[in-house]
Amino acid sequence: MTSLRFDDVACVRGGRLLFEGVSFALGGGEAALVTGPNGAGKSSLLRVAAGLLEATGTVERDGAVALADENAALDRELTLEAALRFWARLDRQADALASAMDAMDIAHLAPVPVRMLSTGQRKRAALTRTIASGAAIWLLDEPTNGLDTESVGRLERACAAHQAEGGIVVAATHLPLDLASVRQVPLA
Numbered sequence: 001m002t003s004l005r006f007d008d009v010a011c012v013r014g015g016r017l018l019f020e021g022v023s024f025a026l027g028g029g030e031a032a033l034v035t036g037p038n039g040a041g042k043s044s045l046l047r048v049a050a051g052l053l054e055a056t057g058t059v060e061r062d063g064a065v066a067l068a069d070e071n072a073a074l075d076r077e078l079t080l081e082a083a084l085r086f087w088a089r090l091d092r093q094a095d096a097l098a099s100a101m102d103a104m105d106i107a108h109l110a111p112v113p114v115r116m117l118s119t120g121q122r123k124r125a126a127l128t129r130t131i132a133s134g135a136a137i138w139l140l141d142e143p144t145n146g147l148d149t150e151s152v153g154r155l156e157r158a159c160a161a162h163q164a165e166g167g168i169v170v171a172a173t174h175l176p177l178d179l180a181s182v183r184q185v186p187l188a
């Protein structure tokens with residue numbers, strides 16, 4: 001059963017305590033919104049959840065994790081489709097790519113080199129990579145940054161579908177994001 005649990009988690013970065021006493025537990029179908037001012041540690045919390053950053057306390061995850069942050073890691077010289085296909089093959093999810101591209105409405109951008117994409121298009125591409133990953137736990141860092149209203153709706157529907165299939169969504173954001181079965185994780 002997919003799950004993500006933080007119990008009394010604290011994180012120190014650059015000699016500074018970012019957060020402490022963070023506890024929450026998510027099961028399949030549930031979501032969390034991580035909020036707080038600039039520098040509060042939202043991105044750091046997602047990296048802790050992904051196992052990329054050390055913290056004290058207990059972090060338990062059951063399920064594969066996909067982190068969508070500002071580093072989309074898409075080859076700028078490849079076409080969008082080729083860049084996404086590279087990751088989909090590695091994730092053994094080649095069959096999932098077309099529907100993920102449709103979900104974020106980027107199929108028409110398939111032949112465009114990644115370096116020519118606009119900010120919002122690049123963001124939609126990064127989210128497509130997560131949607132196509134097959135991972136049960138999505139960690140989304142400022143996922144609506146740069147997205148137009150329609151794209152925010154598309155992302156919300158993709159999250160709803162993922163949760164309906166038993167997935168978990170954790171989003172760090174300053175902007176509203178409508179997620180089902182959501183709890184707040186405020187960082188001071």
Ligand SMILES: Nc1ncnc2c1ncn2[C@@H]1O[C@H](COP(=O)(O)OP(=O)(O)OP(=O)(O)O)[C@@H](O)[C@H]1O
Binds near residue numbers: 013014018036042
């Ligand atoms: N590699 C690093 N080494 C040391 N300190 C870092 C490192 N990366 C980030 N920090 C610091 O950790 C703190 C929290 O950063 P983080 O990116 O997690 O905050 P955030 O809440 O996501 O901020 P924002 O709302 O601006 O995106 C900041 O003070 C930042 O300078």
